[in-house]
Amino acid sequence: MTRRPTLPSIVSAVALAFLFAVPALHAQKIKVLIAANNLKDLQPLTERYPNLELVPFNTSQDLLSKVADADAIVGFGANNPAPQIVAAGKKLKWIQTNSAGVETTLAEQAVRDSNVILTNAKIIMGPEIADHALALLLNHTRDLKFHNEQMTKVGFQRGNRLPQIELRGKTVLIIGLGGIGTQVAERCFAFGMRVLAVDPKDIPFMRAVEDIRKPDELHKLLPQADVVISCTPLTPESKRTLGSSEFAMMKDGVYIINVSRGEVIDTDALTSALKSGKVRAAGLDVTDPEPLPSNHPLWSMSNVTITPHNATNSDHLNERRLQLYRENLERFLTSRPLRNVVDKQRRY
DSSP states (O other): OOOOOOHHHHHHHHHHHHHHHHHHHHHSOEEEEEEGGGHHHHTTHHHHOTTEEEEEEOSHHHHHHHOTTOSEEEEEOTTSOHHHHHHHOTTOOEEEESSSOOTTTTOSHHHHHSSOEEEOOTTTTHHHHHHHHHHHHHHHHTTHHHHHHHGGGOSOOOOOSSOOOOOTTOEEEEEOOSHHHHHHHHHHHHTTOEEEEEOSSOOOOOTTOSEEEOGGGHHHHGGGOSEEEEOOOOOTTTTTOBOHHHHHHSOTTEEEEEOSOGGGBOHHHHHHHHHHTSEEEEEESSOSSSSOOTTOGGGGOTTEEEOOSOTTOOSSHHHHHHHHHHHHHHHHHTTOOOSSBOOTTTTO
């Protein structure tokens, strides 16, 4: 007569199977290529996860030479040739970029169609970029650019080049309400501004934003705006979001701020709108092309401020970036969902 296994014996068998499986799991090395400048900070993870092997890379060529048997890449830059790296990475499952924008990484269809999971650094760059957006705006609403120029002459210059206006009561339209746009919205709200926004996603209620519409309703909101701030990722849909027809819909004397990507705005159309006075002033951390040619008229316009795509610079960015890297590495090693997963077809 065959004896049925008792419950305790079943539990013991499962426990033994688990005990034998754990060493096998830890014996399976997981190779992660890591940007060399982040190796020291992330190395302690190898003590907690003995199966983790962190291999530093310095250049794109270095990365290509090591990716064949790598499981993941952390600290991937826009300058790295994504198609070649994805093709060479036969075991590659995940890439963590060091930036929020991924349009360069996803430029080719082969990368978008691959099974490699892509995560970006969105949200963590929101605070400093939002500060920069408001700095660019205040530089013109308080005519600070003019007064900084006057300091070389020594003494007070009571005149103004642009009117000094207050932001309280003005309407701002934010294009893109993601990790950066939400931070911009909070700051504008704190200044007493009425905040409108467009975004393709369904955004939960925000105390700072009065009205959120889909991008196809942008034209309904443009005539209301005293200030337009672009915070949207660059996608085929967002390219040239603001062109001649959009500037024509705006109020006379509108302020334009761009801390997203240069190609969101038609540069020629913006230049014309600035010359005509339709746009009173513009603050640009990004341009198209980037950098602008040395003889481009935007360089010499007194009502334009251009910064060298450095809005992301911050004394706290690196610690937030490392925190994201650590968390996502641990999630990857323990098969949990990653943070900031990019929809590769939508490109954000």
